[in-house]
Amino acid sequence: MAANENPAGAPDFDVEVFQNRYLPLGGTEVHAVATVTATGAAPGTASGAAAGVGTGLAAEVILVDTSGSMDFPSSKLSSAKLATKAAIDSLREGTLFAVVAGTGMASMVYPTDERLVPLDAHTRREAKRAVDRLRARGGTAMGQWLLAARRLLEPYPQAIRHAILLTDGKDESETAADLTEAIERCQGVFTCDCRGVGTDWVVAELRQVASGLLGSLSMVADPADLIADFTEVIENAMGKAVADVSLRVRTPGSARVKFVKQVMPSIEDLTHRRTDSGTNIGDYPTGSWGAETRDYHICLEVEPGDLNDPVRVGVLSLVARGADGTETELVREGVFAEWTDDLDLFTRVNPKVQESTGVTEMSQQIQEGLEARREGDVDLATAKLRRALDLAEESGDEYTAKLIKNVVVEDPVTGTLKLRSDVSAAHEMELDTESVKTYRLRKTSAGTGAGARNPDSHG
Incomplete structure (x- = not known):
């Protein structure tokens, strides 16, 4: 965990990085979920900004x-x-x-x-x-x-x-x-x-x-x-108190960013929004912040390392820019990898990463299923929505499961899924619109033990 001391009026930022740092020999992908929390925001002020025109900012x-x-x-x-x-x-x-x-x-x-x-x-x-x-x-x-x-x-x-x-x-x-x-x-x-x-x-x-x-x-x-x-x-x-905040990802050595996604409170792929701010440094926009919490899923591609030799493969930070272009680093945390031949270590799936992967897949399956339905591909639509429903039920997301069942009907005995023939435009649009929202799944049990979070505050 890492925290900061920010300019007056700006929220205090804290970040926790959840990951399984252990990879099998030859493994090349490192997944981490960064939970960023801003507290103590004072509305009407902006970090690094001068007084505004008029009476407020x-x-x-x-x-x-x-x-x-x-x-x-x-x-x-x-x-x-x-x-x-x-x-x-x-x-x-x-x-x-x-x-x-x-x-x-x-x-x-x-x-x-x-x-x-x-x-x-x-x-x-x-x-x-x-x-x-x-x-x-x-x-x-x-x-x-x-x-x-x-x-x-x-x-x-x-x-x-x-x-x-x-x-x-x-x-x-x-x-x-x-x-x-x-x-x-x-x-x-x-x-x-x-x-x-x-x-x-x-x-x-x-x-x-x-x-x-x-x-x-x-x-x-x-x-x-x-x-x-x-x-x-x-x-x-x-309620926003600091504007123009970016998630900065540094990748030392040969590591590179495969994707960066906001996954809570809604899913937003930021990968293509990267702006290079230095060698092996990329900034991903996150917008304005008040008192709130968001999750970001970062996937890094790395070169395989030596057995039992921990390596820092990435550094995550939140950076705010003032109106004059000055930067303030709000918080920083490291991402690590360690290669092992211990099956028990490298097969563990961190609960936060698993949750992130699940909600992202569910959203994708819903949108692809609805698109297939609009194009008349009944088999594909049914298969996609079946998978989305399974993921919703497995995660305990009763709300999304209910929305999916507005466009499909499930046989209570066989479990066979069929598309409804009488789907209203409102039900289809509601499912499509809500499919990227994940705030309902906010959980506090992110896991403990090896691979749950990084022990180093600044890496």
């Missing part, structure tokens, strides 16, 4: 779909208005904010010109009045909405910058390439939580936005639930 843009489809039924737009006003009420005093209406273009709702304004009693009241005047019309071009948020948030690198995006439909007013380009341009500027209301939106599109911008994705099937959801999202954003 939080910056928020609310992107609300006002395309024509939001009027069918009309409860979607009316609920979106109420949710947006609830979000405004949840913003901390002094937060820099704006509300943007999304159609085939992005239009300022409040303020009327393209800028952020500090939240106070007056701007809160005026913003809510402006939201009441929203009307549904036009198409959907989410890339344009994101670029508007980028223009609004980019001038405030010292702030913790966040957006929430709500839509009810497909990204039909631009090309897939337009959306991809917009996401790439926004990366590193702000994080974005995405919400899809109803069942006419495309999970893959919103997942692309949320994943690319290190945010969450949820389905809000009933528009009446938007108020509670928006409030929770904003309260979570207001």
